Amino acid sequence: MAQERGFWLMLPWVMLIGMPMFRPGLPPTEDGMIHAYRVLEMHRLWQAGIFYPRWAPDLAFGLGAPLFHFHGPLFPWLAAAGMALGLPLEVSLKIPLAGLLLLGSAGVYGLARRWGLSERAALVAALAFASAPFRIRELYWQGNFPQYLALSLLPWALLTLHQAIRERRWVWRFAAAGSIALLLLSHNITAMLSAPLLAGYGLGVIVAERLPVSRVRVGLHVAALGIGLAAFFVIPAIADRPLVHLDRLLRGEYDFRKHFLDLGSLFSMPPLYDDRLGNRRLILTLGLHQVLLALPAVAWLAREGGNDQGSDRRRALAIGCGAVLAGMVWMMLPVSQPIWERVPLLAYAEFPWRWLGPAALSLALLIGLGVDALPPRAQGLWMLFACGMLIVGSLGLLYNGGTHTRLLYPSLSDLHAYERWHRYPGLTSVGELFPRWVWGEIEGSPIEEAYRAREEPIRLDRASLPPGASVRTLKLGPLDQRYAVDLPVEGNLRFYVLAFPGWIVQVDGRPAPMWVEARTGWLRAEIPAGSHEIRLLFGSLPQWRLLELFSMGLAISGFWRLIAIWRPGRITGSRLRAVITRAANFSQHVQAIGGAWRAWSAAERSMLLIGGLALLGQVPYRLWLATRVTLDRPPGATSHLQVDYAGRIRLLGYRMEPADATPGGQVRLTLWWRALRPMDDQYSAYVHVYPVSGEPRLAFQSDHMHPADVPTSAWDVERVYQDLHLLRVPEGTKPGLYRIRVGLYERLNPGSRLRIDGSGEDGFDLPQLLVIARPVSPVMEPIVFGGKIRLAGVEAPAEVPAGTPWEVWLAFEALRPLDVDYTLFVHVVDREGNVESQRDLWQPTSRWPVGVEIPLAISLDGLSRPGRYALRIGWYKWPEILHLLLDLPSASEPAYVHPVPIMVR
Known part of the structure; x- marks a missing residue:
């Protein structure tokens, strides 16, 4: 690959994906800190002279856990090497992660070239793999660094396996076995999911290359050698499963049945902007833009692709990638549940969407095939377009908008503080690696x-x-x-x-x-x-020691055989003199570079220049800043607020859907919160609903122990948190207007509420009122007051006993937002127009939702004289007594007289 211009063109474009690594601190990922502290533990044991520790003694508050006995040690080894050189922990993490970004892309480039794709196509395939939404999510959002390592090794395992089967040389067999061993040592689950992919790929190579069936033995030999090299870890990790609580990963939130995806999610577009949500939804997609970029390969496959050997190989690759991609998509859908339930160990994968990682590799190769599927004149422009689309499509995930965490030289006490505050004892999700005889949770230790x-x-x-x-x-x-x-x-x-x-x-x-x-x-x-x-x-058990010696013996024998192949006698003579001569002739190198530049096409020169300038100018970061959402105006909120609770937490806005509900119904109230400063305290949120008029009794409520399902101690000041409350209206709730009060209280002391800055209140009433609806008999003609309020319904009794109090139901609708609170008056008038009874009710019309019928119950005094009466209804503004006049064709009136009479007997 060193002589391939496409490989060097690839580097600046792939490095654009790694630009966030140059920012100080670690991105605020879900699991990144877990793996950072695992590296800290590995380095601490290296200092004690223990290279491969099966037991991590400092986890679980110093009580220990068999972490590296069950979790691959490769990534902690890589990062601990940096710490051994004196580098800070965060730098020791970033160096291998940046290297893995290039390693995975280079592997895809080599794999594409191995199948006969052009340099341009291989370049696009490599960038597609680097910018796959799942890969970026793992790097900057989820932070499962061992899984990222395994996915970076996967294309190399496929490439070396291909070479081993094709050429049957020992160097390739050992390289393929080593790649498989490294895959097993990096991430158990990815290695398990990759096993059928590797087996199918080996068979596909034999068929596509038209090799004899006997080459299957080569693949089996490579697999056996790879497993043997990693046997010291793999076999105990499987055999000793009954010793720990791994069954916790098969139930609750980690039950795979809860994490299937749908086709809409799989083929959705990643977000193109940073919404700053701290409890952001899982972004689990192949990426619609990547799927669309693969369509030219599908179109090429559908038509005649040529009869030469290169076309046949590319056709085989397209068919294989398409079949593998379809199979992985199927494994992420609920229809595959029977397979998950029956295949041994597959349930321990926990999340069907893990197939997105291997699927990204197949999709990247299809995208590369799409470049070669186009006419030669169009390939250059398509290459530029595809690279631009891949970068732009990753912007919403490329920069995590939260606060980066500085982690230079943490202590083991910091590790324990992380375990306690984030409830990750033993640096595991649910304590699944605690020994079987440990009951319950571990909250601390005496040491x-x-x-x-x-x-x-x-x-x-x-x-x-x-x-x-x-x-x-x-x-x-x-x-x-x-x-x-x-x-x-x-x-x-x-x-x-x-x-x-x-x-x-x-x-x-x-x-x-x-x-x-x-x-x-x-x-x-x-x-x-x-x-x-x-x-x-x-100490090491005899069976562990035996496996360690076995793996070490295989590794030593393999390297010894390589040394025998490359013995000094084979690299002397004319070949060595030629290498030295070419290395010494610097001028020829300069001329070769100049000649290569002149031989490049305009599209290739543009690719290098644009990629280099974008890298130097930090173009992706500038584009991300341009699309970044303002922190105090979260998208999705219909009303934006600035309500501060004790200078600690700000209520930014809300959305209420629907604005009205019937008894027995439900209202979705979404609140947006923001931490004004880092907090160690835990606060809970409450939503209380009270009637606007009458006694201030609590009608119904919703409480969240952790607003947005994230403890407030873990809130990031650079993010907002979306808190969904489902307000269930009890049966029997009286229709009318209700106010919604929102507040925060200490989780361990519910009576201690945070006060609102400026007012001192212990809660805040949302500007919008909730309407508990009921049907009211509609009026037959349009009755509008001042172009602002419409009378929608009147429901009054036909007969009323004399002297008995009675009730009228009216329904009104605000036609547009009102800035004034009006007063409703209801007069009971006799035939001569004299007022016999009346009721004036102030109404918070400025808080009425627009377009919603609001039922109001009007209680009236009993009438002493029998007779025929009518209702006169109107609105006025207090204290000016300015009436809202009726909108009538002929004239304007201050009140509406309901034509249906009421008989008092």
Whole structure:
């Protein structure tokens, strides 16, 4: 690839995707901090001389967990190497991540070229893989860095497997086996999902290259060698599953049945702007723009593609990629549930949408094929267009709008603080790696104080020593500690570690009887009376050691064979002299570069210039800034506010759908919040609904322990949080107008509410009122007051007993937003127009929703004289007593007289 101009054209365009890595701090991803602290733990154990630790002693507040026994150690190894060189933790993370971005793209480029695609097509395919929505999401939003590593290794595993099957040379077999081993060591789940892809690819190569069936043995040999190289990790990780709580990943929020996608989501467009939502919906899509860019390949496949060998290979690639893509899409849909339920271990993948990673590889190759599917004259312009579309289509995900976290030289005490505040004990989601005998959750440990003092904790519990006993520390290490004890009587000593195979307690060099303390899972040992040297040690079990030796032996033998192939005698003579001569002749290199530049087409020169200028000018970042949403005006809110609660949290706006509801119905109220400063406190949100008139009794409510389902202690000041409340209207709720009061209170002390800045109130009434509706008999003619309020209905009794109070229902509708609160008057008049009874009611018309019929119950006093009466209805503004006149064709009147009489008997 070093001589390929397409490869060098690719670099600036791919680096545009990596530009956010140059910003200080780590992007505020969901899982990024988890993996950062795992790297910290790996580096801490490297400092103790332990290269591959199966047990991570500092997790779970110092009680430990078998993290690297079940999770691939490759990414922590890569990042810990940077820390070993003295680099800060965040830099040690960013260097391998930036390298993986280029590594994955280079692998796709090489894979495309291996199938006969042109340099232009391979360039576009590489950029399509780098800018795949799922890949960018993993890098800047989800932060599952081991999964990103595995997906970057996948094209190399396919490429080396292709070469191994085609050429049968040992160097390619060993390279393919090494790639598979690295894949297994990076991310268990991605390796499991990639297994059928690798097997199918190997068979596809044999068919497409028209190789003998005997080459299947080569593929099997490569697979066996790759598994053998990673056997020290893979086999114990599978065999020891019953020792931990992995079953927690099969239920609750991690049940795969809850995470299937639909076709609309899979083929949707990623967002083109940053909406700054802290609880942003999962963006799980192939990317509509990428699917559309692959259509030329589909069109080319449908027509005659040529009869030469290159066309046949590209056709085979197109058919294979299309079939694989369709199969992966099918595996993400609910229709594939029976497969998920029946295939062993597949349920541990948790999320069907993980197939988006391998699917991005197939889609990228189809996009590259689409370039070669076009006429040669159109390929240059299409290449420019495709690259621009791929970059623009990634803008909404490329820059995470939250606050970046500086993580230079954190301590193990910081690790424990992260575990506590984010409830990730053991740096796992639900404590799935705690030993099987641990019950419940782990909230802390007695040895945290030692970590805060930056000391190695003493894991022997002094409180478990019998009276009169003494203890002296001889050696303190993360996985090896020694104590000198003097026991007057036999004692059952407790150690602050979670019991797990590998932990042993020795008394004077001999194993002591051990058992597990109920519920806590702590290790206990029986120590005889007398003076002894006690050793607490985590060692490798015989089967683990055997597998480690086996994998190491395979690796050494493989490298030895490579050295034998490349023995010094083979690189001397004329070939070596030619290499030295070409390296020494610098002028020829300069001339070659100039000649290559002159040989490039205008489209290729434009690609290099545009990519370089975009990189130097940080064009994607500038485009993102231009589309970034204003922090205090979140999109989606129908009303924007600036209501501050104790200078800590601001209510930015709301949306209420619908504006009216009937008893037994439901209203969706969405609130947008923002943290004004970082907080350690936890606040809950309440929404209380009260009638506008009458007694201020609570009608119904909604409370959220964590607004927007995110603890307020984790809120980012650069983001807004969308908090959805479902207000269920109880049966029997009286129709009318209701005010909605929104507030915040301390989660552990509901009586302590945050006060509104400026007013001192303990809650805020939303400007818009909620209407609890009921049907009111409509009026037959249009009755409009001042062009602002329409009388929609009148419902009055036909007969009323004399002297008995009675009630009238009226329905009104605001025709446009009102800026004045008007007063409603209802007069009961006799035949001569004399007012016998009346009721004047002030109404908050400035808060009425527009276009919604509002039912109002008017209570009237009883009439003493029998007779025939009529209702006169109108509106006026207090205190000026300015009436809203009726809109009539002939004249204007201050009131409407209802033509249906009311008889009083």
